[in-house]
Amino acid sequence: xxxxxxNIELINQYLNKTLSEIETQNFENRLxxxxxxxxxxxxxxxxxxxxxxxxxxxxxxxxxxxxxxxKWFRYLGISIAVLIVSVFxxxxxxxxxxxxxxxxxxxxxxxxxxxxxxxxxxxxxxxxIKVDTLKTEKVVDKKQGVKNEITRQKEIVAVKIPKKSPxxxxxxxxxxxxxxxxxxxxxxxxxxxxxxxxxxTFKGKVDLNIIxxxxxxxxxxxxxxxxxxxxxxxxxxxxxxEAKHGSERLNLKPSSTIEISFPSKNKKEDMQLFSGAWxxxxxxxxxxxxxxxxxxxxxxDIEAIEIIERDDTEVPFAVIEQAPIxxxxxxxxxxxxxxxxxxxxSKFVQRNFNTDIAANLGLRGRQRxxxxxxxxxxxxxxxxxxxxxxxxxxxxxxxxxxLLPKMQPGRQRGKAVSVPYSLPxxxxxxxxxxxxAKIGSVxxxxxxxxxSIINKRFxxxxxxxxxxxxxxxxxxxxxxxxxxxxxxxxDRFINNSNRIKYKLKIKDSENVIVNMVFKSxxxxxxxxxxxxxxxxxxxxxxxxxxxxxxxxxxxKLYFDVVExxxxxxxxxEFNFKEVNLEELKNxxxxxxxxx
Amino acid sequence: MNDKKILELxxxxxxxxxxxxxxxxxxxxxxxxxxxxxxKQDASDVFQEALIILNRNLEKxxxxxTASFYTYLYSVSRFIWKDTQKKFSKEELHNFNDTEIEHFxxxxxxxxxxxxxxxxxxxxxxxxxxxxxxxxxxxxFKAIAEVMQFKSEKIAKNQKYKCxxxxxxxxxxxxxxxx
Numbered sequence: 139x140x141x142x143x144x145n146i147e148l149i150n151q152y153l154n155k156t157l158s159e160i161e162t163q164n165f166e167n168r169l170x171x172x173x174x175x176x177x178x179x180x181x182x183x184x185x186x187x188x189x190x191x192x193x194x195x196x197x198x199x200x201x202x203x204x205x206x207x208x209k210w211f212r213y214l215g216i217s218i219a220v221l222i223v224s225v226f227x228x229x230x231x232x233x234x235x236x237x238x239x240x241x242x243x244x245x246x247x248x249x250x251x252x253x254x255x256x257x258x259x260x261x262x263x264x265x266x267i268k269v270d271t272l273k274t275e276k277v278v279d280k281k282q283g284v285k286n287e288i289t290r291q292k293e294i295v296a297v298k299i300p301k302k303s304p305x306x307x308x309x310x311x312x313x314x315x316x317x318x319x320x321x322x323x324x325x326x327x328x329x330x331x332x333x334x335x336x337x338x339t340f341k342g343k344v345d346l347n348i349i350x351x352x353x354x355x356x357x358x359x360x361x362x363x364x365x366x367x368x369x370x371x372x373x374x375x376x377x378x379x380e381a382k383h384g385s386e387r388l389n390l391k392p393s394s395t396i397e398i399s400f401p402s403k404n405k406k407e408d409m410q411l412f413s414g415a416w417x418x419x420x421x422x423x424x425x426x427x428x429x430x431x432x433x434x435x436x437x438x439d440i441e442a443i444e445i446i447e448r449d450d451t452e453v454p455f456a457v458i459e460q461a462p463i464x465x466x467x468x469x470x471x472x473x474x475x476x477x478x479x480x481x482x483x484s485k486f487v488q489r490n491f492n493t494d495i496a497a498n499l500g501l502r503g504r505q506r507x508x509x510x511x512x513x514x515x516x517x518x519x520x521x522x523x524x525x526x527x528x529x530x531x532x533x534x535x536x537x538x539x540x541l542l543p544k545m546q547p548g549r550q551r552g553k554a555v556s557v558p559y560s561l562p563x564x565x566x567x568x569x570x571x572x573x574x575a576k577i578g579s580v581x582x583x584x585x586x587x588x589x590s591i592i593n594k595r596f597x598x599x600x601x602x603x604x605x606x607x608x609x610x611x612x613x614x615x616x617x618x619x620x621x622x623x624x625x626x627x628x629d630r631f632i633n634n635s636n637r638i639k640y641k642l643k644i645k646d647s648e649n650v651i652v653n654m655v656f657k658s659x660x661x662x663x664x665x666x667x668x669x670x671x672x673x674x675x676x677x678x679x680x681x682x683x684x685x686x687x688x689x690x691x692x693x694k695l696y697f698d699v700v701e702x703x704x705x706x707x708x709x710x711e712f713n714f715k716e717v718n719l720e721e722l723k724n725x726x727x728x729x730x731x732x733x
Numbered sequence: 734m735n736d737k738k739i740l741e742l743x744x745x746x747x748x749x750x751x752x753x754x755x756x757x758x759x760x761x762x763x764x765x766x767x768x769x770x771x772x773k774q775d776a777s778d779v780f781q782e783a784l785i786i787l788n789r790n791l792e793k794x795x796x797x798x799t800a801s802f803y804t805y806l807y808s809v810s811r812f813i814w815k816d817t818q819k820k821f822s823k824e825e826l827h828n829f830n831d832t833e834i835e836h837f838x839x840x841x842x843x844x845x846x847x848x849x850x851x852x853x854x855x856x857x858x859x860x861x862x863x864x865x866x867x868x869x870x871x872x873x874f875k876a877i878a879e880v881m882q883f884k885s886e887k888i889a890k891n892q893k894y895k896c897x898x899x900x901x902x903x904x905x906x907x908x909x910x911x912x
Binding site: 142143146181184185186187188189190191192193194195197198199200201202204205206208 | 748749750751752753755756757759777781784785788845846847848849850851852853854864865868869894897898900901904905
């Protein structure tokens with residue numbers, strides 16, 4: 139034992155390097171010669187290494203823990219940062235928009251009064267043939283960087299679903315204006331069509347706030363639906379329009395109308411305008427009496443007649459070096475694109491010109507509308523002038539020409555210039571005086587392609603077919619007129635003989651809103667909740683539908699959709715999932731395909 | 734890049750910091766072990782072992798890291814796992830290249846130390862503490878006697894040798910038991 143202790147002590151000293159040089163040498167020699175000593179040494183080293191492992195392991199475990207802690211701190215930090223940013227953004231948006239609430243219900247009441255005061259005499263105002271010069275401004279909306287959201291004032295529950303932001307357009311009330319909105323809606327506002335609250339003609343800047351509802355998700359978020367007194371409608375798009383000057387609300391003059399063109403890929407017949415009013419949380423649409431109203435004061439405005447701006451160079455279409463190019467007519471050969479543009483414009487007018495107007499006016503025989511317009515340096519159509527036997531035809535021509543797409547502007551010596559373009563529209567109205575009984579027969583439109591400005595002869599083949607049936611399905615939008623602002627819907631009634639009552643019972647139905655999306659038609663039906671039963675009233679049987687349920691409780695949003703068919707006594711249970719606003723929007727956008 | 738920093742940390746003796754950085758490689762090693770049929774706990778053990786081997790090698794003056802830490806730890810971990818599974822065939826053992834032989838030696842060496850460690854852990858608490866104080870903290874017997882409340886320096890010294898011979902006995906026994 140004594141010996142052992144001595145040896146271990148010696149080894150420790152050696153390892154700690156406290157031995158003198160001679161002693162060290164002796165030690166090493168002994169390792170080589172004394173095998174039992176060597177074993178002892180090796181054993182001791184092994185022991186020390188084992189001990190070291192123990193220590194090292196403790197360090198590693200500590201390192202691992204701090205690594206994991208760091209990782210979680212990082213995740214935590216990131217999520218907290220994200221949370222703070224989103225809360226901040228959300229609160230900001232809420233602030234900016236809280237002012238814009240509680241406008242709409244009053245608005246609708248007001249517009250109702252306006253409609254009632256439309257005088258029937260207005261319809262028969264005598265009109266002289268006149269040159270109707272329109273100065274058209276295209277107002278391109280600046281998309282607002284921050285998505286504005288308005289809270290809906292209807293909801294008593296704490297959750298606020300942000301409303302779609304309105305597009306703001308400022309127009310001069312003394313000028314004719316065409317507005318093209320983000321989602322394709324075109325508004326044609328005539329000069330001097332606004333009155334203030336005291337029914338005086340308003341002159342000055344008018345702020346138009348327009349909200350477009352074409353997407354299902356937008357409609358669902360605004361809790362919009364398509365029904366008129368319980369009858370199902372199919373929609374071609376909804377709008378909310380309000381006109382303001384500062385805080386003063388403006389209305390349309392009883393005799394004035396706004397022309398609205400709703401874009402649409404598949405045109406359906408019998409579309410008409412409906413105006414909406416909110417009742418018990420659902421919107422009810424009532425058909426507007428679409429009336430033809432003349433505008434007496436149109437040409438009174440001197441400013442509007444100003445035709446040409448001074449610094450505007452004009453080069454007629456027939457002689458221009460590089461003619462304006464209609465979309466799709468881009469070609470290396472200028473001659474080709476010129477021909478193409480000409481024929482495309484002709485085709486477009488042929489397709490869109492509604493000759494029923496002439497028939498409905500009782501006009502018979504060959505009708506002619508002379509149109510002169512200008513394709514300006516931006517490629518937009520302006521300075522339209524019309525001459526025809528009836529102002530309604532001029533109006534229709536105006537409508538069609540205003541619908542022309544933006545073209546590439548014409549160029550002379552490389553510089554964009556304005557190009558005057560003349561286009562006589564000639565068509566024949568067939569049939570007898572009892573025409574109104576035969577709505578099915580479509581008059582033919584033909585265009586005389588003659589550039590009347592420089593009297594150049596055109597090749598006949600440019601006209602393509604000299605007559606084309608105006609086919610309803612080809613028209614790329616619905617054009618309707620309204621004398622009301624507020625909620626506007628372009629709709630038609632859906633008639634279906636096989637109808638059933640559809641009532642849905644839901645457990646836990648507190649604060650739940652259920653809407654029904656139809657897969658086959660653009661229709662969205664609301665439900666009326668009575669004692670926990672959701673009544674959809676009468677619906678066509680066997681339709682594929684999607685039920686969209688949104689629940690708001692304790693400041694949280696829950697959402698679920700169920701795909702099903704309309705059948706009697708449905709048995710459906712919603713499996714609500716909690717969502718945040720962004721998730722709800724995404725979920726609803728997924729449904730957009732259904733429309 | 735990162736490897737250089739870790740090496741510097743090792744040189745400066747800041748092992749904990751170095752290991753913490755190396756743990757960012759752990760998920761990949763875990764995936765490797767789990768793909769070879771191991772559990773999370775196995776992966777954690779293997780990685781720890783690999784870090785110990787790395788640390789030991791770094792302390793050797795003649796060791797040079799030829800690859801990145803990731804490559805090194807990956808191959809060592811793979812070796813350790815294969816070794817614990819006893820999956821080396823004779824053919825494989827014969828066809829090892831230089832680095833593989835080195836890994837293999839490292840593992841064998843480490844196994845020996847592992848045994849010593851186990852032996853140490855089988856000691857009583859007081860023995861463990863006494864040895865740790867003496868060898869890790871390099872405390873004098875006098876100080877140890879004070880901390881551990883031995884009556885005298887000599888008793889502490891005697892106690893230490895008793896513990897030491899005990900641990901060596903355990904080690905020897907387990908070694909013969911293993912072989």
